[in-house]
Each structure stands twice: as structure tokens, then as C-alpha cells.
Amino acid sequence: MSHRHLFLQSGFIKTNLQNGVGRFVNQLQRINLIFCKSSGSSKGVREFIETDLVDFARANPGTVVYLKPRRHRGTYMCAEYLNGHKDYITCNNFTRDEVRKWLEYMKNKSGFPIIRLRKHWHTDHPSIQGIWNPFTHKPSYLNVTTFPEKERSEYQPLMPSATEQLLQIAEQVGFLDNSNTNNTTTTTRNTENIPPPLNMSDEK
Amino acid sequence: MVFLSFVNCMRVKGPDKFWKRRQILKLAAHFYGRKRNCYSIAIRSVQKALQHAAYGRKVKKLERINLWKERITAACEELNIPYPLLMENLARCDIALSKKTLADLAIWEPRTFKCLTQIAAAKNQSYPPTVKAALQPPPEGVITRGML
Numbered sequence: 001m002s003h004r005h006l007f008l009q010s011g012f013i014k015t016n017l018q019n020g021v022g023r024f025v026n027q028l029q030r031i032n033l034i035f036c037k038s039s040g041s042s043k044g045v046r047e048f049i050e051t052d053l054v055d056f057a058r059a060n061p062g063t064v065v066y067l068k069p070r071r072h073r074g075t076y077m078c079a080e081y082l083n084g085h086k087d088y089i090t091c092n093n094f095t096r097d098e099v100r101k102w103l104e105y106m107k108n109k110s111g112f113p114i115i116r117l118r119k120h121w122h123t124d125h126p127s128i129q130g131i132w133n134p135f136t137h138k139p140s141y142l143n144v145t146t147f148p149e150k151e152r153s154e155y156q157p158l159m160p161s162a163t164e165q166l167l168q169i170a171e172q173v174g175f176l177d178n179s180n181t182n183n184t185t186t187t188t189r190n191t192e193n194i195p196p197p198l199n200m201s202d203e204k
Numbered sequence: 205m206v207f208l209s210f211v212n213c214m215r216v217k218g219p220d221k222f223w224k225r226r227q228i229l230k231l232a233a234h235f236y237g238r239k240r241n242c243y244s245i246a247i248r249s250v251q252k253a254l255q256h257a258a259y260g261r262k263v264k265k266l267e268r269i270n271l272w273k274e275r276i277t278a279a280c281e282e283l284n285i286p287y288p289l290l291m292e293n294l295a296r297c298d299i300a301l302s303k304k305t306l307a308d309l310a311i312w313e314p315r316t317f318k319c320l321t322q323i324a325a326a327k328n329q330s331y332p333p334t335v336k337a338a339l340q341p342p343p344e345g346v347i348t349r350g351m352l
């Protein structure tokens with residue numbers, strides 16, 4: 001429980017129309033600077049407008065800058081992004097440098113609100129081979145069989161019976177001829193794709 | 205006469221309680237009733253909540269590992285290979301895939317997972333644990349070229 005998450009909404013990371021995969025487009029559409037022409041709290045913003053604003057506007061040709069002188073109001077900047085999201089920062093008693101830096105911050109943001117990211121990665125195609133489904137590893141002849149199928153309905157014992165074990169041992173040692181191995185006592189699964197089970201324990 | 209020990213009885217006021225209490229009440233903002241507003245009630249709940257959080261951090265990791273293990277076991281059972289056999293033989297082959305990756309592969313990349321089980325089975329063949337296991341046929345479709 002990190003208390004940072006209590007009121008911070010959570011979500012998944014996303015980009016606006018896969019920005020950056022091809023060309024990168026700056027997401028800041030509009031920036032409004034609301035200030036007062038006379039009050040002292042707007043001094044930093046006024047200084048910024050006199051000195052650094054034109055450089056900012058030239059450096060960001062895709063962003064529109066609006067200046068709104070409003071008497072007897074607080075100073076703030078409102079940034080609007082391409083996905084319609086709006087962000088406000090109060091600029092009361094800021095220095096000219098602070099205004100410039102916060103403006104850079106607004107410019108560099110994507111339009112999405114700040115949330116706790118549940119995952120720091122995203123993919124539209126999590127699976128290349130196809131997501132597992134119960135039929136992934138099953139043999140394809142099942143698509144054209146009618147059920148119930150006699151072979152697949154048979155009882156499949158986990159361990160071979162004593163008779164089968166003796167026959168296997170005899171065959172491996174060489175007591176039996178190969179022609180006698182076509183006995184029907186062994187119940188094996190008719191699997192195309194799946195190998196026979198591997199035994200971990202040695203049973204005598 | 206000089207009185208020196210009287211100075212020791214003077215007490216200095218501590219730091220401002222407001223901020224200390226605010227820190228606690230901020231953590232209790234989503235609690236029910238007086239626990240979120242009254243400090244002396246909130247402090248108890250907050251301390252308990254922090255204990256739960258500390259304990260939960262460990263448990264979360266263990267639960268995740270167990271979930272991955274369950275998923276890999278389920279995938280293995282479908283492919284007829286025991287889970288310990290898979291893990292042991294992948295380690296023998298120096299395939300250092302974590303449980304998280306294996307679980308993700310089993311879900312999103314099932315054929316890759318199947319190939320991994322086959323590799324494990326082939327490796328198992330070269331290090332048969334028992335006499336009976338040595339007599340089993342090698343797994344189909346695995347071309348080792350003597351590398352295992």
C-alpha cells in the first residue's frame with residue numbers, strides 16, 4: 001500500500017495514435033497565458049512574454065500561443081492537447097525562469113492525465129503464434145470426427161498394468177519376437193502431436 | 205550561590221504537531237468514520253494498515269510465483285511432461301527462463317512452450333534418472349545434433 005496510489009487513478013500506458021512509431025508529433029495544440037497587466041503576481045509572466053515568448057513560439061511552430069490579459073485575476077497557463085485534454089498551472093509569483101521551465105514541461109507532456117501505470121509496456125499484438133485455446137495441442141483430425149469417438153472415450157490408465165510391464169521388459173530384453181508385440185492389451189492414446197507420458201519414478 | 209540544576213527542568217516545545225498529524229491523516233483519508241478524521245483513533249488504524257502493507261508486499265511476490273507455477277504445471281500436464289522434469293532439464297540445458305516468462309509463453313506462445321517441453325524431454329533422455337526411464341523411446345521431432 002503506497003499512499004501515492006490512494007487517490008491517483010490507475011491505468012495502462014497509451015499513446016495518441018501511436019505517436020512516435022513513425023513521425024513524432026508534438027501533442028501540445030494550444031497554450032493560453034492568462035495574466036494581469038498590472039498586478040505583482042504576473043510580473044514573471046510579463047517578463048517572460050517580453051523576453052522568451054517569441055523564441056518559444058518560433059521553436060514550436062505546431063503550437064498556438066494565446067495571451068489573455070485579464071485584469072484583477074490570478075495568473076495561470078492553460079495547455080490544450082490534441083486529444084482534447086486540458087491542463088492548468090497557476091503561475092502566481094513565478095519568476096521568468098520558472099515560467100519558461102513550466103512551459104517546457106507542458107510542451108513535453110502527452111495529452112493523457114497523470115495516472116499510476118499498472119504496466120510500463122503495451123502491445124497490440126501480445127501473441128504471434130495464437131493465444132492458447134483448448135484445441136491448440138489437440139490433433140486436427142478431431143475437426144472432422146463425429147463425437148462420441150470410441151478411441152478417445154476409452155479409459156486411459158496412468159500406469160501400465162503388471163502384464164504390460166512384464167511384456168515391455170520381455171520385449172526390451174529380447175525374450176519376445178517382434179510379431180508378438182501387436183497385442184491389444186496396451187492402451188495408448190492416439191495422439192498425433194503429444195508424446196507419451198514421461199515416468200519420473202522407477203516401478204518394478 | 206549559583207543554581208545550575210534548575211535549567212534541566214525547563215522543557216523545549218517539540219516540532220509542530222499539525223504536520224505530524226497531517227501525515228498520518230493523509231494516509232487515513234480513505235478510512236471509515238472517525239478513523240479518517242480524529243488523530244488518536246486514526247493513528248491506530250494507520251499503524252495496522254502499514255503492517256498489513258509490509259506483510260502484503262512479501263505475500264504478493266509469493267502468490268505471483270505460485271500462480272505462475274500453477275499455470276506452467278497445467279500447461280505441462282496437457283503436454284504429458286511433469287513440471288519438475290521440465291524445470292530441471294531446462295536448467296540443465298542452460299535455458300534460464302523465469303517462471304513468469306514460461307507462464308507467459310504457455311499462454312501467448314503455446315508452440316514455443318511445447319518446443320521447450322520437447323527440449324526438456326530430450327535432455328532428460330540423455331540423463332535418465334532411472335533404469336526404466338533409460339529404456340523409454342526418445343521424444344519425437346527433436347533434432348539435437350549432439351548438442352544436448
